[in-house]
Amino acid sequence: xxxxxxxxxxxxxxxxxxxxxxxxxxxxxxxxxxxxxxxxxxxxxxxxxxxxxxxxxxxxxxxxxxxxxxxxxxxxxxxxxxxxxxxxxxxxxxxxxxxxxxxxxxxxxxxxxxxxxxxxxxxxxxxxxxxxxxxxxx
Amino acid sequence: xxxxxxxxxxxxxxxxxxxxxxxxxxxxxxxxxxxxxxxxxxxxxxxxxxxxxxxxxxxxxxxxxxxxxxxxxxxxxxxxxxxxxxxxxxxxxxxxxxxxxxxxxxxxx
Numbered sequence: 072x073x074x075x076x077x078x079x080x081x082x083x084x085x086x087x088x089x090x091x092x093x094x095x096x097x098x099x100x101x102x103x104x105x106x107x108x109x110x111x112x113x114x115x116x117x118x119x120x121x122x123x124x125x126x127x128x129x130x131x132x133x134x135x136x137x138x139x140x141x142x143x144x145x146x147x148x149x150x151x152x153x154x155x156x157x158x159x160x161x162x163x164x165x166x167x168x169x170x171x172x173x174x175x176x177x178x179x180x181x182x183x184x185x186x187x188x189x190x191x192x193x194x195x196x197x198x199x200x201x202x203x204x205x206x207x208x209x
Numbered sequence: 210x211x212x213x214x215x216x217x218x219x220x221x222x223x224x225x226x227x228x229x230x231x232x233x234x235x236x237x238x239x240x241x242x243x244x245x246x247x248x249x250x251x252x253x254x255x256x257x258x259x260x261x262x263x264x265x266x267x268x269x270x271x272x273x274x275x276x277x278x279x280x281x282x283x284x285x286x287x288x289x290x291x292x293x294x295x296x297x298x299x300x301x302x303x304x305x306x307x308x309x310x311x312x313x314x315x316x317x318x
Contacts (some may be wrong), residue, residue: 130280130281131280131281132280135286148278151278152244153276153277153278155276155278156276156278156279157273157274157275157276157278157279158273158274159271159272159273159287160269160271160272160273160274161270161271162264162268162269162270162271162272163268163269164265164268164269164270164289164290164291164292165270165271165287165288165289165290166229166230166231166287166288166289166290167229167288169287169288170271170273170285170286170287171285171286171287172273172279172280172283172284172285172286173279173280173283173284174278174279174280175242175277175278175279175280176278206280
């Protein structure tokens with residue numbers, strides 16, 4: 072099979088798109104975090120994200136977040152088709168600022184929790200989860 | 210998706226005034242993410258529960274926004290302060306407009 076000039080250009084374009092797409096997925100998580108924080112600086116400490124190191128089944132990965140003094144905790148999955156996972160808003164009668172749930176992960180990736188503190192500052196924690204079987208169907 | 214949705218809540222029947230109690234909730238729901246395809250390759254439309262709230266005597270305990278990345282049969286565990294006796298109301302909001310709720314009474318004792 073011979074490559075014409077047109078084929079070669081199309082092939083090159085395809086490769087370029089294929090390389091750009093994974094970066095775009097990570098950028099989506101960064102954009103989602105920026106939308107939540109409004110571009111404010113995000114510190115570290117004061118927030119705990121508990122997630123398994125290895126999850127055999129990406130369809131149900133148990134996670135727990137805890138951030139004393141937080142008003143809102145948002146969880147992001149950087150490698151999912153849509154980065155947003157869950158948002159916890161704590162009300163007046165919340166016993167403490169922690170919650171746990173079960174989430175879906177498409178593959179091995181970083182899970183990021185960002186907390187908005189009562190004083191308006193932001194802190195984040197992240198955890199890498201290895202996923203054996205992805206949880207997004209196919 | 211309004212068939213077979215059954216909310217389940219585990220909360221203590223009694224608590225000391227001002228005590229912090231742990232609440233566990235589970236609701237059966239398939240949480241179709243919108244990412245999956247059926248046998249013919251057509252995408253299955255998204256159908257999830259997008260919001261969950263818990264209130265005690267009209268005061269909010271937690272308000273959760275759910276995305277498609279929450280697993281089938283959404284489960285939540287959190288803590289609530291019980292200032293006095295009353296009703297704890299749990300509400301789930303479906304994409305299709307359905308609202309599922311359940312109430313647990315907590316006494317002081």
